[in-house]
Amino acid sequence: MAERRHLLDVDDLDREDMERVLDTARSFSEVLHRPIKKVPSLRGKTVVNLFYESSTRTRMSFEVAAKRLSADVLNFNVSTSSVEKGESFKDTALTLEAMGVDAVVVRHPVAGAPWLLRQWLQAAILNAGDGMHAHPTQALLDLFTMQERLGELQGRTIAFVGDILHSRVARSGIKACRAMGMKVLAVAPPTLLPPVALEGVVTGSDLDDVIPHCDVLYMLRIQMERQKEGRFPSLEEYTRLYQLNMQRLGKARPQVVVMHPGPMNRGVEIAAEVADAPHAAITAQVSAGVAIRMAVLFLLLGGSEGGEKVA
Amino acid sequence: MVFKERVKVMEEADIRRAVQRISHEIVERNKGAADVVVVGIRTRGVPLSLRIAKALSAIEGMEVPVGRLDITMYRDDLHTMSQPVVKETHLPGDIEGRNVIIVDDVLFTGRSVRSAMDAIIDFGRPASIQLAVLVDRGHRELPIRADYVGKNVPTSPGEKVKVALEEVDGEDGVYIGCEEE
Structure with a gap:
């Protein structure tokens, strides 16, 4: 099977990979200053923000990044979801998969949760913060x-x-x-x-x-x-x-x-x-966040599945 | 894959003359260069666009703005590329109401030009978009044609056309050949 690409922690990246993400982000940061701040790179792809911890900033940053790339974005917040009804993490994940999502951006209070998702799902997994572990x-x-x-x-x-x-x-x-x-x-x-x-x-x-x-x-x-x-x-x-x-x-x-x-x-x-x-x-960090998340989404979803592992 | 050249179809002097002629045609068609913006498609469209802008400036005695475009974000074949690399795009000022001349080295399927037009329109609404290429090798897959052509080079679909430019490759020349493992 073609290798899926993920970004779970920075150890997945060597210096060359990081430089590539940073260079790509630099190119994408220019898009944010155009009159039309949207490019069609991820048209037809679906990104889910699966947030088990409230984080308006990070979720919005990922959402803006995905939208600037023309991906469709679903927001799955724990307080508004069936998690309150007791659905397990795994069932939630499998439900998302069945809807045909291409990437899952996950934030979870338990360290390692994104690694579980990687085992269960075909989609690309992006760690948006797990416990005290990685971001x-x-x-x-x-x-x-x-x-x-x-x-x-x-x-x-x-x-x-x-x-x-x-x-x-x-x-x-x-x-x-x-x-x-x-x-x-x-x-x-x-x-x-x-x-x-x-x-x-x-x-x-x-x-x-x-x-x-x-x-x-x-x-x-x-x-x-x-x-x-x-x-x-x-x-x-x-x-x-x-x-x-x-x-x-x-x-x-x-x-x-x-x-x-x-x-x-x-x-x-x-x-x-x-x-x-x-x-x-500090505000520059926020702007950089959108460009970096565009770059990461693009590098994970933009190329073919058979391609080399970026991240 | 290694490019194996068979025939050299343009020499350094031919390229120089083609750039000169294209520049004169641009001035003629646009009645000067006052509203002209030249935009090169990365990689080899960029040095060509700089040469054309320089020639336009010399002909009209005025600075002609030049930009460069990376079309990776707009490609329709992203899913076939293993690791697409996005480089920087820079357009000089506002293109609203300007005549934008897209410059590329080779016109083949027309898909790069389609992507480039989409990219340019995201920056504003130019009065017109025109296309200048050094080589038109045929085999279009979209209804696109060039306004300015350095040389028409009939090819078979399996052949490769390689444009070498001093700024990138250390010499000027256009070759037809094929790719070998």
Whole structure:
């Protein structure tokens, strides 16, 4: 059987594959500035957004991307579906398959869920975030945004700051940055760092130490419920030690790029003035998201099934 | 697959003269070059479009805008390609009401030109779209014809036509041959 193509995590891609996705995204980003922001590349293909976790932004980004490529989009949200009636994940998946979909974009609170779908379905599977595990399109759009701001990424330094332990954004992002030849730092309170050392990552807990050495400061969202778990004593203390504020930004390199996967807690992990500063590439990340998801959908569905594996 | 050439049908001087003649024909037909935009189809249409724009500029004494078009997103045979590569498209300014000259190296089935027209229309509504090709080799599969032709080269469907251009291939020449494993 012809090999199906999927994007489950960034480990599916070597550096050359990533460069191809980034180049393709660059070509597609031009489409977003045309008077008619739509090309017929995926006419007649059907993409399902299967979201078991609410995420308006990621779902909308995939939806816009698929629509810009002329694919038909179905949105399957857990709250509006028969999952509430107790339908199993597998039955839902098989139902979608029976409707003849070409790609399933899946977000699921359980790590590994997209891998199950790959076993059950003929369609191309795109992981839009599974548990605390992986979020490959986020990692790719982050690379795209960094390239736009910095050019060559080889040898650049990025620090992921905040809740590394629970973050699929960091987990995929770290792999992607390392594959591109970047130096990766992880900065967090010890309770929010993974217990097992991350391969090739320098970890630390002092943000002020790290800031002057970074080309990119990647601020992760603090989930308020983590404080209830006792991961840090108080939000005030976290903010004092780990918030990127104007004073800390002043110690950074002049061309430093500030990133955040959204949605931001202004005033917690990032100060409002920093989010609005010219260093912040946060809205650029959103635009890059559409271009990257267009590129990934195109590379997975645009070619023939017998073709080489992209992703 | 390796291209094996059999006959050289255009020399460097022939290509130069064809570009000159096509440029004069464009000026004649459009009564100057004031509203002309030249757009090359990637890959070899791009250097040809630059040559034509340069000749037009010299003839009319004015800058003629040039663009480049990647038609991968518009192809009707995407499902047969294993790994399509999408390159950048750039059109110079607004094409609304302009006369757009599409430039390609070889006109064969007409499907690339169909894709190119679809792409251009997504950018606006030009006054006209015209087609200039270096070689017309026949065997159309769509009702499309060229407005400006460098040379008509009768071929059999199984033959290949290779256009070599200095900017891409290091030399100018047009060859007929076949592909061999």
